Amino acid sequence: MKQQKICMQGITKVFATDEMETHALRGIDLEIFAGDFVSICGPSGCGKSTLLSLLGLLDMPTQGSYQIEGQEVSGLSLSEAAYIRNEKIGFIFQSFNLIDELTVFDNIALPLRYRRNAVPKAELEARVMACLKTVDMTHRAGHRPNQLSGGQQQRIAIARALVGSPALLLVDEPTGNLDSKNGDAVMDMLSELNSNGTTLCMVTHDPRYADMASRKLHLLDGRILDAEGTPLTQPETLLRQVAGQ
């Protein structure tokens, strides 16, 4: 039986301003298991990015339960969330988000430098070099991000996401800023990582890449749809459950 990595139950996210409330997610139930490759698709504004932010603890849900490897993380402080994010989650962003002032090596080493317990220098170097080797970029270790092409930058971003050996890799439109050739290469790399056991959750607009996932989730108006397009969780049901009825 596969180990459960992620378990979300009745997750809602409401953005409130003085004038109105926007329900970005309306009762999401989601499980991701070790070795899964989950793709999340849907039209603009359906809540994909919000869901990914909650999965990555970049934001906290308004309501609901969220567990990572059995640990409840929905009510963590910012500092605790940062630790969990650092140790259990790896991010790959659409626009790479490498830090221009750091070298490729330092960009990749960054998550290890933020560890609760300092990683010894030798181990850090070994792990960074191993990740660089994984993405075939060892020769670029001393370069700055702006000296690299978009495809190369995304590979560095993948290496950075992998370096901490996360439980889950969250991928946000990884090919959005790449041409098709580089996009394909990146997707091949992600598939290969998944084949090797890495758990992936990817947001994408591109149906081709979404099809590469082992599970496809469709989001619409803040809800996950089943294959027939019916929401998997009714908010009314959830509210009753929360109220204990």
Place this chain on the structure above:
Amino acid sequence: MFTIKDFSTAFYALSKAKGYALTVILTLGLTLGTLVAMFNLNYQILAAPLPYPDDEHLVVGSASWLAKDGSVLFQRVLPNSTFPVYQQPSDKLSDHALYGYSFTDMTLRDLPHSPVIQVAYATSGFMRMYQMPMLHGRAFSQDEDTGSHQPVAVLSEQLWRSQYNSEPAVVGRTVRIGEQDYKVIGIASALFTEPRLVGPSRHTDVWLPWDFNPVVPRDRTSVSGWQFYLAKLKSPDLRQAFAQELTALVDNSYQDAALSNQSGRSLVFNAEPLRQILHGDSGNRTLWMLAGSMLLLLIAATNIMNLLFSRAARQQRAMSIQVALGAQRRHILGSILAELSWLLLGALLLAFLVAEAAYALLREYAADSLPGIAALGLDWPVLLFALLSCLLLGLCFAQLINTQINYRAIQQNLQSSGKGSGVQISRRSRQLLIGAQVMLAAMLLVCCLQVLLQALVQLRQDVGFASRDRYQITIDDATPAPAAGLPAEQRFALLRQRTTELMQVRDILLQHPAVEAASVTNYPPVSFDGLFGILNAVADPAEPSQALISRYTSTDQHYFPMFAIPLLQGRNFTAQEVSTQSLVVIINQTFAEKLRPDGQVLGLRLHNPTGSQSYEIIGVSANHQLPDAWSAIEPNRSYMPRSVSGSASLVLQLKPGMSIDKTVINQAMTQVSPQFKAAAMHSMADNIDRVLLRNYLAAAVTSALVVLSFVLAAIGIYGVLSYNVQLRRFELGVRMAIGARPATILRQLLGENLKPVGAGLALAALLLVALWLALQHSTLSIALSAGGFALPLVLIVLLTVLTSLLSVWGIIRKPAIYALQGQ
């Protein structure tokens, strides 16, 4: 480059960013106003023409009295040997006058309440040379010159209005001053700017003819302070030649009359430009204030630069749209400069208001210690300076903005979905701004704190004598002065008689229920006018030229207990010694250590220079701790029961919470002698404050500078750091996304921010060391304090920590997604 539309758009934009506009206008207005005020003060002291015709030709003559070894016994004194020279003026002069101030308070005895007045003695040339404007009547004529003994007087308009109800009929009437009636011949207009030759605090209420000056009857070897020979040279180039000519004449006359004990002494006549006498070394002090205000403006300018950059960064989207619609670089700059013009205009107007407020403060608190205060106001040089300063600042701001704005990046801004930031200021520029800000602030803070701490030490120091509830009563004594040719013993007998009478007054006052203690003395420990007596003594009568000069107090047995001055050795005077005016003396510790390094001087004797009298040292008193304008260190002091000079005053200690007025004192005086009148009551605490005024001023000015520079530095550093964080918001979001905790982000930012701060501090330290080394070669003495160095450094580091926390607080206290989304 600008259109009216640019200005109206800029005005509208600023009205929508009131906080920004107000911050810039306030910061610049306050500091520019301070600079304008300080410029004006320095201009008045150093460069503004004096309000007298041919002011370059006016010189003030006085002499330096030199000892046998060439050392200066007294400076700026007028030898009586000058008087014959006045009768036969040099051919280098177009006019001349003798001018002197009364040493003692006098009163208008024709008025029932006998108000105290300040008197000056002058010959007619004074009123001609300085063109005294007359409101009524006339000035002194040549008929009233020396030797005429015409009892006439010119009153100041202020006195005429305050004491004679502005009655024109006062001209022609007589006023009684001392034992003499004087006919009022004129009222000097308030428009007359009196040349204040002995300091800004001394003004004149009544001008009397020179013949009535008490110094006139003295012999030719006498010298007197506060007396001058005023001259108008035919050409300013003749000043040195005139001084040399007068030196020969005055010194020869002195040498002819000199006594044997004065052999070897000489006089050197100096003809100093009027400006030098009026303004003295004030320029040294005010130039420092100007430098401080310039530094303040530089800090403010750095702040404003930061604010302008931040503003430009916030407007990037609007700029991008403008560029997308075809705006050129000049259009973008035009709109920025139009805003800048409004801001500079607002700041300039505020600066004039601030300068006016500064003038009012200076008039209120510094009029007695700084010259030129009365002339402060808005005039052309000041207006020009303010406009040029503003223009220069505007050009600097414009140039910096021009070099920093990346037009190409703005152009690409919209193309990259708003993810670029076209007006980002480079990391190096940001760090330079922080470093410059810190360097300027640190320098100003260190300099101000050094001066402040020094002033505070002086203000908090025990002055060495009690002053609470103690008053100096100056006496208008109409007793005729002993005639010049009177034998010494008869002269002394007259002085003794007067002292005895004053002691009777003292004893009557001691019966008054409000009086705790009373004493008769020529001067208290510190007099209201800063004056003191001088005793010229010698330790060895065989060496009469080895003069030991001390501040001399003739007093009684009540003086030391009343002022709680401790006696370190020996004893106080006895009543017997006082009544018989015994030849005993108490000296202070400084004097004792001069006589013998171990200070054990009891039983030693001091002699007068002629060797005719000797005084046994019976006690050593503790030093005072009150440096004044005459001496930065504790001078020699001697106290004797024997009166050797004519001046005398009463000092009273009242019981706590009690008061007494002049009427009561005058009643006591009338019982003893009709010649005595209480001129004024001066609180000893006020007398001390007057001496410490310079310290109070220094403390006030530097405190204001410390606060202002710290606030400006705080705003500036926060501005740059906050702007820095705004630019890095996304990057910080990424770091948080990959696991950086809030504390990690804060630590990282602190580490980065402290680098330019450290560099700024290091540079400031280098410049301060250079400044300190330069000051070693100047006359300015500053006691350095370690706290004055450490405190600014600690404050700036703390400030950096706080501003770093504040600037990033909005990011680290929210989930990472907010930073990633630019919220």
